[in-house]
Amino acid sequence: MGFEIRRAEAGDAEAACQVLRRSISECCVPDHRNDPAILGPWLGNKTPQMVASWFESPTNHAFVATSEGRVVGVSLLTSAGKLALCYLLPEARGHGAGKAMLQQVEALALELGIKSLFLHSTATAETFFAGLGYAADGNVRSPYGVETILFWKSLTADGSPPDATKRKRFCSCSSN
DSSP states (O other), rough: OOOEEEEOGGGGGHHHHHHHHHHHIIIHHHHHHHHHHHHHHHHOOOSSSHHHHHHOTTTTEEEEEEEEEEEEEEEEEETTSSSEEEOGGGGGGSSSSHHHHHHHHHHHHTTTTTEOOOOOOOEHHHHHHHHHHEEEEEEETTTSSSSEEEEEEEOOOOOOOHHHHHHTTTTOOOOO
């Protein structure tokens, strides 16, 4: 599967929304266990209008992975250095699009002067992020009831960890 990574546009919102909804529904079953009390809230804000607003926000930087003109992945970096989204269609997993999107996000973060990235990973994506150099730093329960793993990655050559006092801006968590 060949793909291209490019900046997301408002016109990508509907397709990106479908990526998010399918990825969560179909790939993250170990996390939500098909429990409507978890899945409903998790999918609740995944609407084309909400995704468009995320793409249009001046504090967000979104990318899509496309294959044959079809959006197959979506990622979003906040100006605060948080990777807020990194999702693929189920059939796009394992072909390198996720890694390519993440590399694009990391390159942009460095251009913006962001020295480290943070994210909350599902158990489903834990191996993916760990394999790309992200370090686990405790667990955090999401607002929709999924236990997530806080990951961070230094983007600087010295590999120094982020300042723990600044990390608190990104989550209300503690290392376990």
